Amino acid sequence: MTLPVALTGTDVIGQAKTGTGKTLGFGIPLLERVTVPADVEAGRAAPEALTDAPQALVVVPTRELCIQVANDLLTAGKVRNVRVVSIYGGRAYEPQVEALKKGVDVVVGTPGRLLDLAGQGKLVLKHVKCLVLDEADEMLDLGFLPDVEKIIDMLPAKRQTMLFSATMPGAVIGLARRYMSHPTHIRATAPDDEGATVANIRQFVYRAHSLDKPEMVARILQAEGRGLAMIFCRTKRTAADIAEQLQRRGFAAGAVHGDLGQGAREQALRAFRNGKVDVLVCTDVAARGIDVEGVTHVINYQSPEDEKTYLHRIGRTGRAGASGTAITFVDWDDVPRWQLINKALGLDFHEPVETYSTSPHLFSDLGIPEGTKGVLPRSERTRAGLDAEELEALGETGQAADDHLMSSQREAIERVLQEID
Template sequence: MLGVSSTGPAPSPTFAKLGVAHEICTALAERGIVNTFAIQELTLPIALDGSDIIGQARTGMGKTLGFGVPLIDRVFDSADVAELDGTPRALVITPTRELAVQVSADLTQAAKHTPVRVTTVYGGRPYEEQIATLSDGVDVVVGTPGRILDLYQKHALQLDQVAILVLDEADEMLDLGFLPAIEKILQALTHKHQTMLFSATMPGPIITMARSFLHKPIHIRAETETESQTHATTKQVVLQAHRMDKVAIMVRALQAHGRGRTIIFTRTKRSAAETAQDLAQAGFTVGAVHGNLNQDAREKSLTAFRNGTIDILVATDVAARGIDIDDVTHVINFQTPEDPMTYVHRIGRTGRAGNTGVAITLVGYDELHKWQSINSELGLATPEPPRWFSTSPELFTALNIPPDAQDSVGPAKRVFGGFSSTERLRGHKGATTRPSRKANS
């Protein structure tokens, strides 16, 4: 494999300067996107040429447009891609439904002034509507491995004309156990095609897959080997917090000066539901995204978060992998992440695209060993976080919280798409009694 690395600050050329079609540049400019990020600058010339690529960059570095722009460009107007006839010319595989929706939206925007049609397929939706869309004709399919494989095996999805294949967040697909399904899809692509594999990390099975299915891939890294895995634009505040005081700390942190869109990560679906209720009780506009919600409810919450209807989203890790928003100002780890990479992915949701951000991690007293493992692996130099409470002056100073911050900001509200925080869940169809917080740390 050939290696390409950026070494230090580099100029930021425009998409137009790198040879991207005028129609695509116009569509990107309408979103205020003119200049490239590092991964895009490195990827575009190689991808537009049709070469196989392994792209490696941290969360929030612009990977989606790194593969999405050349994909649309080549499907739209490349001599080695067959004329559009309603059968897919490109296939993008993502690990989660939410990420599939986000990637599809970005590609649709980039293709706005071209005839390229993009569709999304994933589980949790009726087969019939997706089969009907495919039958009507599409040029780019974005989807999750299981549903893509099912539609292919049902002969509803044609893969024999796919000229470009993208595997997005490959390491996440490994973690979620999707590699067998992906290998079956890859085995169906027996004809010559371009493959682009993007991943934040490169574990052994991903490297093995790359060697098996990619042809002389060029390995692109958007940072140096020794660069920190966390964004320099993100201020990291880590503290030990008593489990009974975590909600009160969050309530005050959410009143910090400059606080905008905020994502709060929890370890479990139950914790996500409870935390969202607690914050709604304190008067915040909040939604939740977790596995106990149906797909419609999750999509409504994500859409509301993106368009500003709600400015706080409580999410589990898997559900949050489709959130690709550049102006998240704060991320809060309500519980210590399970491992270093989860920590990196979580806090990578802020400090993106040149913006600054704040990442707050609440380490329960029984989670200290877990935090110390993360601290050691990432070299964060905070092995023994300070013990602060919701009333600690140090907390107010570190997070720029106004001195008059209260334990609520107004009347109790409904969790977006859910019950009012003052309503009892018992008696509502499909609801369960609120579980005790005692189990949470």
């Protein structure tokens, strides 16, 4: 639905459920708008239209999504040799600056690093013909908005602007119109599929006790037919703790959260995609846009903040027509929060059923074999595990600065101690 509109150069607001292929909805028009040497050779464009500065810019909220979108665009643009570069924080600057110097057609990036390089004059934005905000509602949220506005101010006024997301509150659309000219709002849903959630995801909501949750998760992960699983936690500390507990129980688990270095985050996601680990414990940094084939189960270890977060989290399964299972644990004190989400999405889990790791309905609902305990039998520990995936040395930013800070702090403390002596 978006292709014919976007290919004419019209501004687009695109909204469709998770897992329906939004990346190529903006990716194909964007790749078509870019002028490459093949166009000049075929006589479709004048030689002076060629430039080594980016002609299209995609802004995304997370580093993980940045890598994924860049890879998708590289694959789609392979035949025309479109040069795509991903620019995001947590990595060394030099390779990114080097890639920009060599020449690039499409830049995919996170706001902080984009602003940084544009401010230093390393990233030239005056030739950009097309701007995309992926996960637009997140990009126009208070956290990102000032940075996004600064980036938009650096772009030519005459350009195509496209916004894409699964969730698009009215306030966001109102805000977006400030940066767009006569946008076409395209909302794609199947005629028989009215609900906000994807129809082929089975949803279960249980009121669970926090001390019993690790045991429940370990049993759910032994359900029949389980492929890859993602577990979402509200805090970085919980995510790290659950990943560690599951490893001790024999599961091949990895973690993705903001306290990990970028190398470790990418290692865990790569291991998950390659099947070396089959359980990924993460915070909401992995809730948007991440597309991994074969994810059959999503577990919300803690109730999500709001209905948008719930939709994006459970949308990691049931993608591209596949089916999936979403399980949400609601603590006693989170019941009012859950009831608001339930009402907003029109679900029928107003009173989550009280559930323990021994509850018969847990086993029957999710197809867990009778007698399953919270430790994975040794005979089933067949995955290579996180350590089998190589940890890249990314020249991570912050580490040298931290070391320098620590040494200067040590010197200051030593001076104070000498004075006291």
